[in-house]
Amino acid sequence: MISDPIKRLRQSTLARNAAWMFAGQGLSFVIQALYFVFLARLLNATQYGVLAGAVALVTVVSQYSTMGSGLTLLRYVSQDPKQFPKYWGNVLMSTAFYGSLIVLLLHFSGRWLVGKESASLLTLIAFSDCICGQLSTCAAQVFQSFERMRLTATLNMLTSSFRLLLACSMLFIMHHAVAKQWAVAMLVVSIGAACTAFAVVTRRFGWPRFEPKLLLTRGPEGFVFAMSSSTTAAYNDFDKVMLGHYGMTVANGIYSMAYRIINIATMPIQSIEAAAFPRFFREGAKGMAAVEPLAVKILKRTVILGLAAAIGMFFFAPIIPFFIGKGFSPSVSALRWLCLIPLFRSFHLCAGDAIAGVGQQKLRLLCQLFAAGFNFALNLYLIPHYSWLGAAIASLLTDGGLAVLTWAVLFCLRRREQAAVLSTQPA
Numbered sequence: 146m147i148s149d150p151i152k153r154l155r156q157s158t159l160a161r162n163a164a165w166m167f168a169g170q171g172l173s174f175v176i177q178a179l180y181f182v183f184l185a186r187l188l189n190a191t192q193y194g195v196l197a198g199a200v201a202l203v204t205v206v207s208q209y210s211t212m213g214s215g216l217t218l219l220r221y222v223s224q225d226p227k228q229f230p231k232y233w234g235n236v237l238m239s240t241a242f243y244g245s246l247i248v249l250l251l252h253f254s255g256r257w258l259v260g261k262e263s264a265s266l267l268t269l270i271a272f273s274d275c276i277c278g279q280l281s282t283c284a285a286q287v288f289q290s291f292e293r294m295r296l297t298a299t300l301n302m303l304t305s306s307f308r309l310l311l312a313c314s315m316l317f318i319m320h321h322a323v324a325k326q327w328a329v330a331m332l333v334v335s336i337g338a339a340c341t342a343f344a345v346v347t348r349r350f351g352w353p354r355f356e357p358k359l360l361l362t363r364g365p366e367g368f369v370f371a372m373s374s375s376t377t378a379a380y381n382d383f384d385k386v387m388l389g390h391y392g393m394t395v396a397n398g399i400y401s402m403a404y405r406i407i408n409i410a411t412m413p414i415q416s417i418e419a420a421a422f423p424r425f426f427r428e429g430a431k432g433m434a435a436v437e438p439l440a441v442k443i444l445k446r447t448v449i450l451g452l453a454a455a456i457g458m459f460f461f462a463p464i465i466p467f468f469i470g471k472g473f474s475p476s477v478s479a480l481r482w483l484c485l486i487p488l489f490r491s492f493h494l495c496a497g498d499a500i501a502g503v504g505q506q507k508l509r510l511l512c513q514l515f516a517a518g519f520n521f522a523l524n525l526y527l528i529p530h531y532s533w534l535g536a537a538i539a540s541l542l543t544d545g546g547l548a549v550l551t552w553a554v555l556f557c558l559r560r561r562e563q564a565a566v567l568s569t570q571p572a
Contacts, residue, residue: 176305181405183312185469187322194398196324198263198389201382201401202255203274205375210244210275211236213370215283217363222290223423229287233346234353236283238360239367244276251275259389262324269328277335278304284342287350290423304338369506376513380520380543384536387528400533402469403479404540410454411487414447418494425502433503433562437555440499447495451488458484475533482537485545492548496555508554516547 185193218232248271255267281304311334315322347353385404388397421443428435462480465473493512500509520543527535 176302176309180305180309180312181402181409182468183309183316184327185402185473187312187316187319188324188327189321189470190398190402190472191394192322192324192398193401194389194394194396195262196266196327197385197397197401198259198394199255199266199270199324199328200274201385201389202259202263203251203267203270204382205378205386206247206251207271207275207279208371208374208378210240210247211279211283211367211371212239212243212364213367213372213374214239214363215279215286216370216374217367218283219286219290219423220426222287223426226291229290229350230352230354231356231359233287233350234355235359235363236280237353238355238357240276240280240283242360244279247275248272259386262394263389266324266328269325269332273328273332273335277332277339280339281335281342284346287346289419291350303342304335307334307338310334366506369510373501373506373510373513376510376517379517380513380547381540383517383521384524384528384539387524388533388536391529393528393532396533399473399475400479400536402465402473403476403483403537406458406465406476406480407483407486410458411451411490413450413454414487414491414494417443417447417450418498421495422498425498429499429502429504433555433559436499436502437559440495440555443495443498444491447491448488451491454487455484479533479537482534483540485541489541489544489548493544493551496548496551499555500551500558503558505558508558509551512547512550512554515550516543519543519546 188196214232214236218229218236222229222232248268251271252268256264258264259267308331311330312327315327315330319326381404385397385401388394388400421439425436425439428439459481462477462484465476465480469476497509497512500506500512520539523539523542524536527539529535531538
C-alpha cells in the first residue's frame, strides 16, 4: 500500500532531517536567487567581477580561520552531546585567534594575489567571512551535531537573508553601487548575523567552556578538516582568483555569475548530504561494511537531483539576462558549459563523506589536494588562453575526475576491509 512507504518516511530520522534541510535549502534557494538578482543589478558586470575576485580568495583561506573546529565539534558532539560546552568554547577560541591571523595576512599580502581593485576589498570581506561568517557556520553545525536540522537550516539562511535585505535596500535607495560600498555594508550585516547565531546557540545549549589545551589536542585533526574544506574551496574558487589576477574583471563577473547559479542548483544535494553527515560518523564506527551501503543509498537520491539540475540549467540558461541584466548575457554560455557540475558533485560528496566517516579523512584530503592541484595546473594554462571558457573546462574536468577518484578510494577501502576480515577467519 502507498501509505506504508509514507509512514516509513515519516518515521525515518534521516528522511525527516533531510526534509528539514531540503526545506531550508529550498527557501535558501529562493533567497539566494533573489539576492544575486538584486546584487547583479546593483553592481554591473565589471564591479561584480572585482567583488568576485576578492570573495574567491577569502573563500579559499577562510576555512583556516576556525582550523576545522566546527567539524571537530560535529564529530565528537554527535557521538557524546555532553562534550558540547568545551567544543563550543574551542570553536570560539579558534575563530578569534586563527581568524584574526587570516585577516591580517590577507590585508598585507592580498595585493600580490588578486588585482589591485579586488585587493582594496580584502580586509572588509575577510573580516565578514573569516570571523563572522565562519562563526555563523559553526553555530549551524552545533544543531547539525544534535540532528536538529530545522535550526541548522534556519541558521544557514541567516546571513543570506540579511544580505538579501541589504541588496534590496541598496538597490531601492542607491540604484547603483561600487564593490567597496557593498563590502562595507556586508560587513555590518555579517556582524549582526554572527551575534544572532551565537545568542541562539548559547540560549539553547548553554555557555561555552574554554579549555585552551583543546587547541593543541584537537588541532591536528581540525587542521585536516580545514585543509579538506580549503581544498574544496580552492578547486571551486581559485579560478576566480586567477581571473582577477590577470585583470579579467568582466570575464570574472560573467563566469562568477554562472557559477553562483551552479552553487544554488547544488543546494538540494547538499541538504541531503548535510542531513546524513552525522550518520556517516556513527556508522563509520562499524566499519566500511556499514558505511558503503549508506553512501550508495544517498547517491541514489542525489544523482537524480544532479541530473535534473543539469538538464534544467542547460535549457533555461537563456532567461538569465531577463533577470540580471543584458550585461551578463555571456553567462548563458558559461552556465551551459558548467551545468554538469551538480551531477558530478552528487558522486564525490557522498563518497567523500563516507571516507571521512570511517576515520579516513586524510585519504579524502589527499583526493581533494590532487583535485586542487589538477585544477590549478589546468587554469594556469587555460585561463590566459581562453579566459572564462578555460576556467569552465578546468572546473568540469576537476569535478568529474574527483567523482571517479573518491569512489575508487571508497571501493578500495571496502575491499581492504573484506580482505582483513577473511585473513582473521580460521582456515
